[in-house]
Amino acid sequence: MTPALRARTEGLVTAELTVAAGEVVAVVGPNGAGKSTLLRALAGLPGPARAAVAIDGRPVGHLPPHARRVGYVPQDGALFPHLTAARNVAYGLRGRGGSRAEARRTAHDWLARLGLADLAGRRPGQLSGGQQQRVALARALAAEPRLLLLDEPLAALDVETRAAVRHTLRSHLGPYDGACLIVTHDPVDALSLAGRMLVVEDGAIAQDAPAAEVTRAPRSAWVARMLGLNAYEGVADGTGIRIRDGGHTLSTAEPVPAGPVLATVHPDHVTLHRERPEGSARNTWPGTVAEVTGTGTRLRVTVRGRGGPDVVAEVTAAAAAELGVGEGLPVWVGVKATGVGVTAL
Numbered sequence: 001m002t003p004a005l006r007a008r009t010e011g012l013v014t015a016e017l018t019v020a021a022g023e024v025v026a027v028v029g030p031n032g033a034g035k036s037t038l039l040r041a042l043a044g045l046p047g048p049a050r051a052a053v054a055i056d057g058r059p060v061g062h063l064p065p066h067a068r069r070v071g072y073v074p075q076d077g078a079l080f081p082h083l084t085a086a087r088n089v090a091y092g093l094r095g096r097g098g099s100r101a102e103a104r105r106t107a108h109d110w111l112a113r114l115g116l117a118d119l120a121g122r123r124p125g126q127l128s129g130g131q132q133q134r135v136a137l138a139r140a141l142a143a144e145p146r147l148l149l150l151d152e153p154l155a156a157l158d159v160e161t162r163a164a165v166r167h168t169l170r171s172h173l174g175p176y177d178g179a180c181l182i183v184t185h186d187p188v189d190a191l192s193l194a195g196r197m198l199v200v201e202d203g204a205i206a207q208d209a210p211a212a213e214v215t216r217a218p219r220s221a222w223v224a225r226m227l228g229l230n231a232y233e234g235v236a237d238g239t240g241i242r243i244r245d246g247g248h249t250l251s252t253a254e255p256v257p258a259g260p261v262l263a264t265v266h267p268d269h270v271t272l273h274r275e276r277p278e279g280s281a282r283n284t285w286p287g288t289v290a291e292v293t294g295t296g297t298r299l300r301v302t303v304r305g306r307g308g309p310d311v312v313a314e315v316t317a318a319a320a321a322e323l324g325v326g327e328g329l330p331v332w333v334g335v336k337a338t339g340v341g342v343t344a345l
């Protein structure tokens, strides 16, 4: 089947990308990695990268952005402040032909679908951040794009609005049959909205795989940490892994073929102790508690390692209370060899 999107970019971001119709791809990566640049290049907007793009098999490089059937929602939504919500959405229909009355009807229809029927006459300044975001989404979707590009659509929202807009987005992306790319920094957004993750680092694709595979075997320390794991780049030497930063060694349960690797440790697999632990943990080292975060029944404890790497442990509130965990507390860290995940790089 013809993919909805086939693209090759050059310049600040070099990437080759094929996205199937109906596929939602989360674009993740550190600040400044080139995620927005990638989206802008795909949309045909000016920037430090250019893209050769085919949509539904048809090259669109010669077409201006509005004629490409691309819906692009930048980080700030970019609504026109002097136009009402309805006219903002109708504006997105420009270039599709049809009468103004039709455009108005379609705009109202989309605003209603996104729960904004009553607010159609308001200007962006009279709407909350979440409402503005939904108007921007309505404007993009109303034009029935074959490629939908969303740059951090939920980033500016507070936690509650975020959950509501995420839900709206999910319900509209489900039946959407074009290609969709969503830039996000949030693992919840990435995993709940997208089936595939594109990890961008330093202007190149570090990993492009189903989300489940990226969570199971992340290929970059950045994405592993985004997913909440401890991550260490290093070199396997047959018996263990020598970590690049600090030169410490982690023992693994199985011998790992020699070569560069990414070692990951789930915070659940890290135990904290007052004394050096006896028993089954093959990896033990001392450290000092640097930070305690989280609330409720589980806490995340960051330990600065001495003789071993820095590590985050997730412990129950009860265990934390028993240890007397607090910043500055000297502790021993334990990680079983079976708790060390390894991805060859």
Ligand SMILES: Nc1ncnc2c1ncn2[C@@H]1O[C@H](COP(=O)(O)OP(=O)(O)OP(=O)(O)O)[C@@H](O)[C@H]1O
Residues within 6 Å of the ligand: 012, 029, 030, 031, 032, 033, 034, 035, 036, 037, 038, 047, 048
């Ligand atoms: N027009 C431009 N000319 C030259 N460099 C640019 C231009 N626009 C952006 N950059 C630089 O390109 C790099 C990538 O920027 P980009 O906004 O694509 O990153 P990003 O991954 O989206 O980051 P963030 O997560 O912070 O939004 C940055 O270092 C940025 O300063």
